[in-house]
Structures are given as structure tokens and as C-alpha cells.
Amino acid sequence: MMVRSQAADYGFQLNEFDPFFNFRATEFLVNNGLAEYYAWHDDMSWHPSGRDVSATSQVMLHVTAAATYKIFGANVPLYDFTILFPVVMGSLTAIVVFALGRLVGGTTTGLFAALLYSVSLPVAVRGTIGWFKSEPLGLFYGLLGVYLFLSGIHSTNKKVAVSKIIGGGIILAFGLSSWGGIVFFIIPLGLFFVALPFLRSDSRFLMWAVPLFVASLLLTVLTFERPGLNFLVGIEGTAMIASSSFLVAAYFLHRFIRKEKRLQYTGLFLAGFVVASFVILGVTEKEEGILDLPAFRYLNAMNPFLTTSEPLVDSVSEHATTTLRSSFFFNSVLMIFAGFAIWYLIKKKDEDQRFNIKNDLMVFSLILGLAGVYTASAFIRLELFASISVILLGSIGLCVLVKQFLLPQGIKTPKRITRIIFLGVIAMFLLVPIMLPTDSNWVKAVKGPPTILNGGSNYNVATNDWLDAMGYIKENTPQDSVVAAWWDYGYWISTLGERTSLADNATLITSRIQMIAQMFLSQPDEAHKILQELDADYVLVYVAGQKVSDSGAQQDLYLLNGGGDESKKQWFIRIAEEPLSRYLQQDGTSGTDLFWNETVLGKMFPFSVIAYVNPNTNQQSASYQPGFIPVYVKDIKYPPGGDGPLELVYASPSFEESRSVLIGVFIYKVNEDYAP
Incomplete structure (x- = not known):
């Protein structure tokens, strides 16, 4: 904690x-x-x-x-x-x-x-x-549901087993209602159901235990509007029903097949079942369209090659594509222990009596590991599931190593000093990601200011700029006001500002977000018309940057690329389906003259480019050149009381006070009397 x-x-x-x-x-x-x-x-x-x-x-x-x-x-x-x-x-x-x-x-x-x-x-x-958010509670319910199910099918007391199995289904459904990402557990559970006929012979028990779990899960899910019926008729519910149906059918066939032939015929039956399922689904989907596909981000998790095909999904930072570097950083040395566990479970388990793990639980651990790693390859947020997989396998690997060394089989027990050294080496490995590197280890990585205090910027500062801006909206705008802003800030506006927003992080209406993006990239007159169509009374933009001039300079100089709207504009452009080259220079971040002079977003940023500078040579240029970065000065284009389409009514303290770090929240009022 x-x-x-x-x-x-x-x-x-x-x-x-x-x-x-x-x-x-x-x-x-x-x-x-x-x-x-x-x-x-x-x-x-x-x-x-x-x-x-x-x-x-x-x-x-x-x-x-x-x-x-x-x-x-x-x-x-x-x-x-x-x-x-x-x-x-x-x-x-x-x-x-x-x-x-x-x-x-x-x-x-x-x-x-x-x-x-x-x-x-x-x-x-x-x-x-x-x-x-959803993850902490969703993981609690999801893992608890999985644990109760696995514990239930290994219980020798039928009453206890029934209670755990039903409870597991209900609680897993609670997890699905807490966080949609818990649908991940459907993958290893479904594959586990398919594997059980190959692993366990207690058919009478599993033929009712697994369907009971699936029934309790699906019935509980139906009590919620989300995921609700869509889960039942979608890929997730279909997978649960199909895999449990295979289990029941396979165990039924076992009654008519000699024991030594069961694995062979069950494998043939599985192949036929899979082919038949795909044929039936393909025909019915083509004719009836009955299969309800999940949202794009879930399809993205199932098919990582979709990662760059949907700008709105890709614009979310936590949907960034997973890289090998990020995977190693997130899982570090635990991957070594997990890899050892996989090797041990596959190659050596049956030869070692010191580590007792049931075959079905071993297979579930391996399935969970493979599913977690595959799913996490889609985007960074899903590294959470790779971590769960690596944790379980890594803990198995650590346990095996400790028992192999401290409880040797058939040889003399190592000396005390040797055991201490061995445990020290293990502890050192575990401490590596917690302590190294000193400036970006696991402990340091979770230390940072709440987003509301640094605006989600790249700066490790805590200011009241956003809180003050929301306070201004709450205290100084009519209660029926509608505030337009990029969807990132919608929840802050409605919760802290207590005013109506046009879009927020739920991203429910893609066309609305596209319309807001188009508004920001439009010429001022056209943007004013769009704002009137949206019924907006105020517009909010956010700029993050850093002052680079000395305190005695004639005017403040700024670098702007700190994580505000100035850093997100490439996503505005993509979502609005506009060409990037029209608004951005070759570096993909600096705005073109058209962006600064003809778009309302460029004019709402109260800054103008004074020069371009090469940070390596200090060479200056009046126009953009590759390798040069823009330097800005303050320049309010829509001042208070002006007759333009917008007028600035609020600028956050870090702008007014010229602080070293700018967390600039700017609120403009839409001029209802403006006539183009």
C-alpha cells in the first residue's frame, strides 16, 4: 500500500x-x-x-x-x-x-x-x-471468480464444490460488470474446459460442474445491462457455451470408448467439433448476422495487427502498441522465473516428487501464461494480464528453485552458508526491478502527481491550474452552459466544473468526437458555425510547456510540447480524417503556417512562433528547417472583450504568473453576436 x-x-x-x-x-x-x-x-x-x-x-x-x-x-x-x-x-x-x-x-x-x-x-x-477506475476491483472479482471455480472442481465435498462453483460464476460476472477487460479470463477458461477431457477422468462430476459454472456466470451477466445480452450472444458467451458443450459431449463419448483409446478419439472429436463450429458460425453469420462482435478495442486484443487501423482507439496513450522493450521493463526478471517454470512443468515435473502440482492446474497455468502474453501484445494496457500470467508462472519457478536447492532429492543437504548464499542470489534477482535503475525502477515508476495536478503533462509538478479552471467554470458560468473541449477533459468538466460537456472519456459517439476535431481544425468562421451547431457556450483548450528565457529577458520564451493539446493535435488531425502534412511540419509535431494562421485551434493557443532553433548548434531560423524546434512567445489572438468569434475569459495561473512550467488552461466564450 x-x-x-x-x-x-x-x-x-x-x-x-x-x-x-x-x-x-x-x-x-x-x-x-x-x-x-x-x-x-x-x-x-x-x-x-x-x-x-x-x-x-x-x-x-x-x-x-x-x-x-x-x-x-x-x-x-x-x-x-x-x-x-x-x-x-x-x-x-x-x-x-x-x-x-x-x-x-x-x-x-x-x-x-x-x-x-x-x-x-x-x-x-x-x-x-x-x-x-475499473482495474483494481475488476481484477479482485475476476481472480476471485477463477480461484473459486478451480477450487470448486478440486473439492471433495460436493456441497462445498457447488457453493464455490456457483459463487465463482457469480463473482466472475461481477468482474465483467466492473471492468470489460475481465473478458480476458474467458480465453483461458474456455481453453481449459476443452483440455479437461484429456486430463481428468471424473466425468460424472465435471459434466455438471462446468455447465453449472457457465450457467451461473451467464445468468448473472444477464442481470446487468452491460455486458448483458451482448455478452451472451457475442463471441465471449458463445465461447463459454461451445467449450462447455464440448466437455459434456466428450465425457459422454468416453462412456462408449475403451480407456486406452479415449485420448485418440477425443482428439479426433475435438478436431471435428472445431471445424463444425466454424462452419456453422460462418454460415449463420453470413445469413443471419447473429454473432454480436465486441467493441473494436476487444477485437484489437484478439488481433494485434489491428493496432493502427482505428485513430480514435490509437489516440489513447494506454492503447499504445506493446514493444519488446516495454514488455521487458514491465516484467523484468520475473520472465526468467516464468520461463524456467514452463520448462520445468513440461520436461521435469513427473521426475520430481518435491513439487506436487495436479496436471489440470499445471495446464491451466500454462494456458493462462500463453493467453496473457498473446493478449498483451496488442497494447500496453493489457500488459496487466501478461503480468498476472508471469506472476503465477514465476512464483511456480521460484518455488521449484527453492525446493530443488533446499530440499535436494537423493543427495546430501547443502551447508547452511550455501543455502544462505542461494537465497541471497534469489533475493538479489527479485530486488533488481525494484531498485534499478535508480531513476526509473518499479517503485519510482508509480510515483507521480495525480493527473488533475499536472494536467497529464510530461512535467513532474503539482499545480492547481486545472482545479482553479474547473472552479472558474463552476462559479462564473451559467448553470446551463455547455463547454466544448477535447474528450480527454469531459469528465473533469462535468464532475469538477459541474457543467455540461459534449464528449468525454467514454467515447460513446465517435462522430461527435470527429466533429469536435473538425471544429478545432476549421477556419474561425466555420468553427463558429460548428460550435453553434453543437450548442456550445464555451471552449476549453489546454497547453503545456516550459519557459526557457531568463527572468530578466524582455519577453518570456517558451517551448511547447509538454503533453497538452499542442501535443495531441496530430490525433485531432487523424480523427478528423485530414492530411497530416497540411497542418504539421516534417517532424510530425510542429505546426505549419496554415495551422497557426487559419485554424481556430492555432488561434486559441495564446502563443506564436518567434523563431526556430537548432538545439545542438543554437542556430536560428525564421522558418522551419529539419532538426529545428519552434520557440514561442505569448500572443493572445482572441483577447477579452474582442469582437472575434471567441473571447478569452480565463487563463490559468501558470500563464498569468509566467512560471517555469506552464500548465495552461484557457477558456473562451463563444461570441453569440459574431457575424462573419
């Missing part, structure tokens, strides 16, 4: 964007009850259509947070409670990981798994203090 709470050093705030909507939804649920929540149509989002909250949200996240707040909240403000919620859930999930590891490989494996989970970077960065 201490590692994941480092962000509190900068300020006790929610982190990122989605947590602000989740807080607002949880607050509504606490104040109005479940019935009102399910009937809630949020008119402050996606103006003018609004948003059906229960059909488009992670309902179990809001319900669980509201319920636990009612029980444990005492006099703590709900906002503070939701800030602490992720780190508490992360601690509880570590207990579940211990239980899962112990089930698979014994207590030592469980202890290693819990330890590795507690320091894993992909897990930690999505479970820090203030990260009131």
Missing part, C-alpha cells in the same frame, strides 16, 4: 480522468439509491443526447464502492473514500492471488505469488491511490 500511495505526496486527489465520473456516479448512487441510479439519464454528458449511465458504465464498481462506503465509510467524505478504494482493493487482491497460487503449487507458491503481485509494475500503476 505504501508503494501505491506515493502519489499522495503531491496531493490527495483522484488520479486520471475516468475516476472523476466514477466518483460522480457513486455519489449519485449513495444519495439517490439503486432504483434511481438504474433510471438515471445523465444530461451533463454527451450533450444533447445525454448518457444512459447503467447501460454504459461499470455498474459493479459503483455499486461495490457505494455499498462499502455505507458499511465502512463512517464520517469520511466519499471523495476521500474513493481515493483510498483502489489501494485497499489491491491489498485484498493480493490475498486472492496467494490463495490461487497456493491452490496451484502450494503455500510457498502462494506466498511468492502474493509478493510478486504486490510489486508488479503493470498491476501497481493501475492500482495507485486515486485510481478509482
